[in-house]
Amino acid sequence: FLLLVALCLIPTSYSHAIPASKIAKTPLITRAEAMNTMRNAMKNDKINCVVCSTIVQGLNQLISEEEEEEKIDDFLKKTCVTLDLAQTEVCNDMVDEYANELYFVVERVIFTPDELCGIFVDDCGIPVNPLKVLWNLTIPGGKPAVKPWPTVKAPKKTQRVLHLSDIHVDREYVEGSEADCKGDQVISTLCCRVYPEMGTSQNNTAIKSPAGKWGAVYGCDLPFRTFDAAMRHISETHKDLDYIMITGDLEAHDIWDYTKEKTTANIANITQVLFNYFPKTPIYESIGNHEGVPMDAMAPHNMDEYDTRGPTWLYNTLADEWSRWISPEAVKGVQYRASYVEYPSPGLKLISINTIYCSKNNFYLFINQTDPDGTLSWLISELLDSETKGEKVHIISHIPAGDDYCLKGWAHNFYDIVNRFENTIAGQFYGHTHDDHFEVYYEDSNPAGRPTHFNFITPSLTSYSFHNPAYRIYTIDGGYEGATYTVIDAETYTTDLNEANAKDQEPQFFLEYSTRDEYGLPDLSPSSWAGLIDRLAVDDDLFTKFHRFYFRSTHEDNCVNDPACRKKFVCGLKAAKSYEEDNFCAGL
Ligand SMILES: *[C@@H]1O[C@H](CO)[C@@H](O)[C@H](O)[C@H]1NC(C)=O
Ligand SMILES: *[C@@H]1O[C@H](CO)[C@@H](O)[C@H](O)[C@H]1NC(C)=O
Numbered sequence: 393f394l395l396l397v398a399l400c401l402i403p404t405s406y407s408h409a410i411p412a413s414k415i416a417k418t419p420l421i422t423r424a425e426a427m428n429t430m431r432n433a434m435k436n437d438k439i440n441c442v443v444c445s446t447i448v449q450g451l452n453q454l455i456s457e458e459e460e461e462e463k464i465d466d467f468l469k470k471t472c473v474t475l476d477l478a479q480t481e482v483c484n485d486m487v488d489e490y491a492n493e494l495y496f497v498v499e500r501v502i503f504t505p506d507e508l509c510g511i512f513v514d515d516c517g518i519p520v521n522p523l524k525v526l527w528n529l530t531i532p533g534g535k536p537a538v539k540p541w542p543t544v545k546a547p548k549k550t551q552r553v554l555h556l557s558d559i560h561v562d563r564e565y566v567e568g569s570e571a572d573c574k575g576d577q578v579i580s581t582l583c584c585r586v587y588p589e590m591g592t593s594q595n596n597t598a599i600k601s602p603a604g605k606w607g608a609v610y611g612c613d614l615p616f617r618t619f620d621a622a623m624r625h626i627s628e629t630h631k632d633l634d635y636i637m638i639t640g641d642l643e644a645h646d647i648w649d650y651t652k653e654k655t656t657a658n659i660a661n662i663t664q665v666l667f668n669y670f671p672k673t674p675i676y677e678s679i680g681n682h683e684g685v686p687m688d689a690m691a692p693h694n695m696d697e698y699d700t701r702g703p704t705w706l707y708n709t710l711a712d713e714w715s716r717w718i719s720p721e722a723v724k725g726v727q728y729r730a731s732y733v734e735y736p737s738p739g740l741k742l743i744s745i746n747t748i749y750c751s752k753n754n755f756y757l758f759i760n761q762t763d764p765d766g767t768l769s770w771l772i773s774e775l776l777d778s779e780t781k782g783e784k785v786h787i788i789s790h791i792p793a794g795d796d797y798c799l800k801g802w803a804h805n806f807y808d809i810v811n812r813f814e815n816t817i818a819g820q821f822y823g824h825t826h827d828d829h830f831e832v833y834y835e836d837s838n839p840a841g842r843p844t845h846f847n848f849i850t851p852s853l854t855s856y857s858f859h860n861p862a863y864r865i866y867t868i869d870g871g872y873e874g875a876t877y878t879v880i881d882a883e884t885y886t887t888d889l890n891e892a893n894a895k896d897q898e899p900q901f902f903l904e905y906s907t908r909d910e911y912g913l914p915d916l917s918p919s920s921w922a923g924l925i926d927r928l929a930v931d932d933d934l935f936t937k938f939h940r941f942y943f944r945s946t947h948e949d950n951c952v953n954d955p956a957c958r959k960k961f962v963c964g965l966k967a968a969k970s971y972e973e974d975n976f977c978a979g980l
C-alpha cells in the first residue's frame with residue numbers, strides 16, 4: 393500500500409511542518425509527455441525519481457489549472473494502470489474511493505514534486521518527511537519512584553480474557569474462486585472473489601488454487617461461515633471468559649470498494665453474532681483503520697468541513713453497537729473520538745484508544761497531525777487520574793506505536809507517556825499487523841537500558857495474508873482487591889485451514905502454544921520479554937519456533953539462517969516507537 397500512497401496518492405502526504413498556503417507552481421508538462429516519461433521509466437524497471445516527480449508534477453498542474461475533478465481522476469486512473477499498480481478495475485475504483493479526500497488534503501497543503509518524492513524514493517528530492525514530523529506534548533512530571541514489575545507467583549484469583557483482532561469478514565468470498573490471484577501489481581487484489589473483468593470466475597478450469605470452503609491461506613479474508621464457526625467454537629470451549637477484548641478491523645480488504653452502508657451493516661452483523669454467542673460476557677472493542685470510509689479516513693474536529701467529512705457517522709455507529717457493554721459516559725467518548733474508558737473490574741481501568749489518529753494513511757492528518765482531537769492529552773489525563781487513585785490500567789488499541797504505519801510524532805509522544813506511567817499501566821493489547829509478535833519499551837529509549845514495558849500484538853483471526861486464523865486467551869492476576877492486573881500467561885490458539893478444506897469439516901482450533909512454556913519465561917515482565925529478544929537473536933531453535941508462531945505455520949523458509957531476515961524480525965521486537973530502528977537495533 394505504501395507504493396500506492398507513493399504514486400497514486402503521493403500528493404496527500406505532506407505535513408503542517410510547512411505552513412499551509414497556496415499550491416506551489418511547478419513547470420508545466422503535457423499529459424502525453426507525462427505518460428511517455430512514465431512509460432520509459434517503467435521500461436527501465438521500477439519506480440524511480442523521474443516517475444515520481446512526473447506524477448506529482450502532472451497532478452499539481454491539473455489542480456493548479458483548476459481542472460474538473462473528473463479530469464484529474466482520469467489522470468490518476470491512467471497513471472495507476474500505466475504503471476501497472478493494480479488491475480484496471482481496482483485502479484478505477486481506488487481513485488473513485490480516495491479522490492475526494494485526496495483533493496481536499498492537496499488543496500490545503502503545500503508541496504513540490506521534489507519534496508514529495510523525497511519521502512518515498514531514496515535519493516530523490518528533499519527529504520522532509522511528514523511521516524517523521526515531531527510535535528511535543530507536555531507530559532506531567534512527578535513520576536513516582538519506579539516499582540519493580542509485580543511478578544505474582546500465586547495469585548489469589550485470576551481472570552480469563554479473550555483477545556480477538558483483525559477479524560476481516562469477506563461477504564463476497566466465493567468458494568472455488570482463485571485464491572492465488574496475485575499478479576505483479578503493486579496493489580494486491582483481494583483474492584478468493586469473483587472478478588468478471590479479470591477473467592476470474594468460479595468455474596474457470598485455469599484456476600490454480602481454488603478458494604476452500606473454510607478460507608484460504610492466501611491473500612484472502614474469512615468467509616462468514618469461518619468467523620461464525622470460530623465464535624461458536626470459542627463460546628462452547630472457553631466457558632470461563634470474564635470478558636473479551638477486540639482490537640479492530642472487521643471489514644474485508646477490498647479497500648477500493650468501501651461504503652458507509654456496507655461498513656455499518658458489517659459492524660451491526662458482527663456485533664450481533666458476538667452478542668448471540670456471548671450474551672453474558674462484556675466485550676470491549678477498539679476502532680480499527682479498516683472501519684474508516686475511505687480506509688483510515690478519520691478527520692479530527694478542528695478540520696474544515698468536519699460536519700460532512702468527519703467520521704461522526706462511524707463513531708455513532710460504534711457507540712450504538714457498543715452501548716450494550718459500556719457506560720453512557722464511555723458511549724460519549726466513542727461519539728467524540730472513538731476512545732473511552734471502562735472498568736472491567738474494580739481497580740482496573742480499561743482505556744480503548746483510537747490510534748487511527750496516528751495512521752500514515754489517515755491523510756487528513758497531513759493537514760495537521762498535532763494531537764488529533766486531543767487524544768493523547770486525554771490519555772494522559774486518564775492515566776494521571778488512575779495514578780492518583782492507585783488504579784491499574786489496560787490499554788487496548790489497534791495500531792501499536794512501534795509499527796511504521798504509525799506517524800512518528802504520535803509514536804514519540806506515546807512512548808514517553810508509557811514510560812512516564814509505567815507503574816500504572818499493567819498491560820497493553822494491540823493488533824493490526826496480523827502477525828504474532830510483541831514490542832518492548834526501554835527507559836529513555838535506550839535499547840541497552842532498563843526495559844520498562846511491552847505491547848502484546850495479537851495475531852489476526854483473518855487469514856489475510858498467508859496466515860492461519862488465531863485467537864488468544866490471557867490469564868490475568870485480577871478480580872480481587874489489590875490485584876496487579878498483570879498478565880500471568882497467554883495461550884494462543886490456531887487452526888489449519890488447509891486441513892479443514894481437505895477434510896471438508898469446520899476448522900478445528902487447537903492450542904498452538906502457551907507463551908511462558910514455549911519461550912521459557914519465568915514471568916511476563918518487561919525484562920523477561922527483553923531477555924527473550926536477546927535469546928531470539930542467538931538461539932536458532934527458539935527463533936524458528938517464534939517465526940513459526942508469527943505466521944501460524946504457514947511460512948517454512950530459511951530466515952533463521954539468513955542474518956538480514958532474522959535481524960528484521962528481532963529488530964521489530966525492540967522498537968516500540970516507529971521510524972527509529974536505527975536507534976533501537978543498532979546493537980543487533
Ligand atoms: C520538542 O522538544 C524537543 C526537546 O525538548 C525539542 O528539541 C524540539 O525542538 C521540540 N519540537 C517541536 C516541534 O517543538
Ligand atoms: C459453476 O458451475 C455450476 C455447475 O455447472 C453452476 O451451478 C454454477 O452456477 C457455476 N458458477 C458460476 C459462478 O459460474
Ligand SMILES: *[C@@H]1O[C@H](CO)[C@@H](O)[C@H](O)[C@H]1NC(C)=O
Pocket residue numbers: 563616661662664665668
Ligand atoms: C450475519 O450475516 C450473515 C451473512 O453474511 C448472515 O448469514 C447471518 O444470519 C447474519 N447474522 C446476524 C446475527 O445478523
Ligand SMILES: *[C@@H]1O[C@H](CO)[C@@H](O)[C@H](O)[C@H]1NC(C)=O
Pocket residue numbers: 408694760761762763764765766
Ligand atoms: C493543529 O491542531 C492543534 C490541536 O489539535 C492546534 O492546537 C493547532 O493550532 C493546529 N494547528 C494549525 C496550524 O491549525
